[in-house]
Amino acid sequence: MYLGRESTLNYRRRRRNSPVRISIYLILIGCGLFVLWQTRSGGIDPIGLPTPTATRTALSFAEEAEAAFSAGNIPESIIAYQQAVQIEPDNVDYLIQLARYQVYGDFVDEAVETAKTATFLDDSNSMAFAVLSFALDWQGNYEDAANAAVKAIQLDGNNALAHAYYAEILTDTGNWTRANDEGLLALSLNPNLMDAHRTYGAYLTNIGAYEDAIGHYRQAATINPNLPFLHIQLGLLYRARQEYELALEFFNRALALDPENVAPYLSISRTYFVIGELVRSAQYLEDALEVAVDTSEENPDYLQDIADIYGRSGMVKVRNLNYEGALTDLTCAIEGCETEIGSTRLNVPGLELNNVSLQYYYTYTSMLAAYAPIEPAYCDTALPIMYEIELFASDDEIVMGIVNENREICRRIGVGENVVADGLSDDAPEDDAAAEGAEGADAGEAEAEPAAENNEG
8 A cells, every 4th residue: 555645645735824915815805895885886787787788869760761761661761760750859850851751651641740840840941841842742732832832942042852842833733834943943953852853854744745754753763763653653654655665674673672562563564454465464463452461551541552453453354355353343443342362351442433543433334334234223333423423524525425325325224225235345445644643643653743643544
């Protein structure tokens, strides 16, 4: 046994206590006690707690909003500016931009209120009154819009945006000469302003100068290349010039930028309808229905959009000689219906008679009159609608010709004549000028005078 070796392992050498070492220990103990006291008094956060996240500034949200708008994401730009305004509710600049983007996002009533708040906070701010005029114009309140635009110009005669919006108001009210003057002045003050090119393009569209209008919309799209409504407007202009490939190119650009927006699907569908590719036209309408349902939470008017899509579908089916299907879809569009889209069941209200739905209305009466020799009760449905159409469009010779022909059929049936159906045909006249309008409205664009741009069938 090697006891001596084992005893060596148990050996401990005794060290003397050094004064320096004792001082170090005392210092460490003191530091520990200080940290403990600071922790308990709240001066130091306990070890292991997560580091608090820095509070975002209003400026950071404003920068995010501008980036989102430049990227074409208008809903995100609105949300970001709303957050900026929550942090700094008295910041007039943020309110102005929020109102402007709300208009482009089709939240027009909200934009009016936002802009009014900005003018209340600073009644000498030219830009606040300019954006208020913009919002009021898109709301259809032209008189108040003009007053706000004039006020903005009085406050700052060099405000290019104010002159651009005033030009848009003058265009919407048919004051062509002054619209031209204001539009050119806006462009001279700021040739790099998207709104100046957009509003002047709207003026040129209304006077039929499509080629020049295209130039200004292209310039607007160069300045802000990611805004879908600019590409839709270019598509409408090219389609009006019967340049269908270019029209589809720009509509598809808009679709790529905003695939959750119904408008590009409708524009593409209408273009295929015009050139006779009915299967493709119908497919885009089916896609539009799905998008309308999927985005219903963000769009309070989605049921009206769906009714409009059924109207368009009815027109496609009439052209495709699918009369029973057309009658079903047009009934839904005009009178409302209960329908199922995917797994979603909906009660769709009928559309009011306006410039957009007029073509659906008179085509519907043509369908009812054509079936009336077989089912006379259809005239009971058709005649009140014909009267409504007459009140709305008595000065439209083409429309009234269709209505009077349908009335004559029902009159003859009513007196007991043996009316033989001659077969159904597409009574709806091809009105491409009217066709351009409703899609502009679908796109959220009030680019032209209502009679010219808000009438698609």
